[in-house]
Amino acid sequence: MSAKAGPEPVEHPALHKLLSAVFYAGSSFLTTVVNKTVLTSFRFPSYMCVGIGQMITTLLVLYAAKTSKAIQFQDFDRSILLKIFPLPLLYVGNHITGLASTKKLSLPMFTVLRKFTILMTMILEVYILKKTFPKRLVYSVLTIVLGAMVAASSDLAFDVEGYTFILLNDAFTAASSVYTKKKLGIEGLGKYGVLFYNALLIIIPTLLASAITGDLHKAVTFEDWVKATFIFCFFVSCFMGFVLMYSIVLCSYYNSALTTTVVGALKNVAVAYIGIFVGGDYLFSWTNFLGLSICMSGGLAYSYLTFHTQPSRSNTEEVQELKIDTTEDSTGSTK
Numbered sequence: 001m002s003a004k005a006g007p008e009p010v011e012h013p014a015l016h017k018l019l020s021a022v023f024y025a026g027s028s029f030l031t032t033v034v035n036k037t038v039l040t041s042f043r044f045p046s047y048m049c050v051g052i053g054q055m056i057t058t059l060l061v062l063y064a065a066k067t068s069k070a071i072q073f074q075d076f077d078r079s080i081l082l083k084i085f086p087l088p089l090l091y092v093g094n095h096i097t098g099l100a101s102t103k104k105l106s107l108p109m110f111t112v113l114r115k116f117t118i119l120m121t122m123i124l125e126v127y128i129l130k131k132t133f134p135k136r137l138v139y140s141v142l143t144i145v146l147g148a149m150v151a152a153s154s155d156l157a158f159d160v161e162g163y164t165f166i167l168l169n170d171a172f173t174a175a176s177s178v179y180t181k182k183k184l185g186i187e188g189l190g191k192y193g194v195l196f197y198n199a200l201l202i203i204i205p206t207l208l209a210s211a212i213t214g215d216l217h218k219a220v221t222f223e224d225w226v227k228a229t230f231i232f233c234f235f236v237s238c239f240m241g242f243v244l245m246y247s248i249v250l251c252s253y254y255n256s257a258l259t260t261t262v263v264g265a266l267k268n269v270a271v272a273y274i275g276i277f278v279g280g281d282y283l284f285s286w287t288n289f290l291g292l293s294i295c296m297s298g299g300l301a302y303s304y305l306t307f308h309t310q311p312s313r314s315n316t317e318e319v320q321e322l323k324i325d326t327t328e329d330s331t332g333s334t335k
Helices: 007-011 014-041 047-067 078-084 087-104 107-113 116-128 135-152 160-183 190-212 215-220 228-254 257-277 286-307 313-318
Strands: none
Touching: 014 047, 014 228, 014 257, 014 286, 047 087, 047 190, 047 215, 047 228, 078 190, 087 160, 087 190, 107 160, 116 135, 116 160, 116 257, 135 257, 135 286, 160 228, 160 257, 190 215, 190 228, 228 257, 257 286
């Protein structure tokens, strides 16, 4: 039987849901900008090592907080591996492909192609979390994706490698969002446990991979380590990586995985609009601008329906829902 998002407004105040979404949007915007500065403006050669720095920061901050009793989560034992799987694999895939696509694509096109994460997240929520969605929300999501397709159709700076990374990043992000929502309810983990053990379980393999591929050597021998401005930006990137990961988990805790993804998409459209006037790597076209505007309208409609419209229980029968059949029943009827 499909599980609906109905219980969430009862468990979590609307203000908490809204503030967690705003916190995530702001954190994501700042992290994208600072990562772009490190990887593009300073031409730092290793996006993998930026990710490693962000993981180390996450471990240090959460361990210090746990030691000082500011937060608590389960101590490590064998059960953690089963509880957390497959989040570490999805997380490292999301992190690496995200940083790689940031390096390969201009900010505006990066933000456009990220919209396909929304559709992927909706599909995975249906199949993994057994959710249903009101038709109005489905239409708003399809509007966002349509806008992304319109905007991407005018891309004059096509990069095969960049597009491959961003589509992989979309898939990893969608799966990670849905499984994060699922794992947050597991006893002993919670928000902080999910963050800490994700980073702990993947940092050693990521370090080994960076050493084997020569990525670590490129990072260590990077000439700008003597520049105070680069060092500052790199450490800000590491800290903001932790803040972003925490904001994603917090937003997923108070909202649905789909809402978290849409909030990220809205932030990305805002970045795209800024990129039109600032940054110098945006190739303007009216088709692209129209696509961005369609994306924004769909995202604003979703946000309004999610955070403003609060149907009472007595009205639930009036809400039309798109029920996607996840079984092999071929009737495919829609109520």
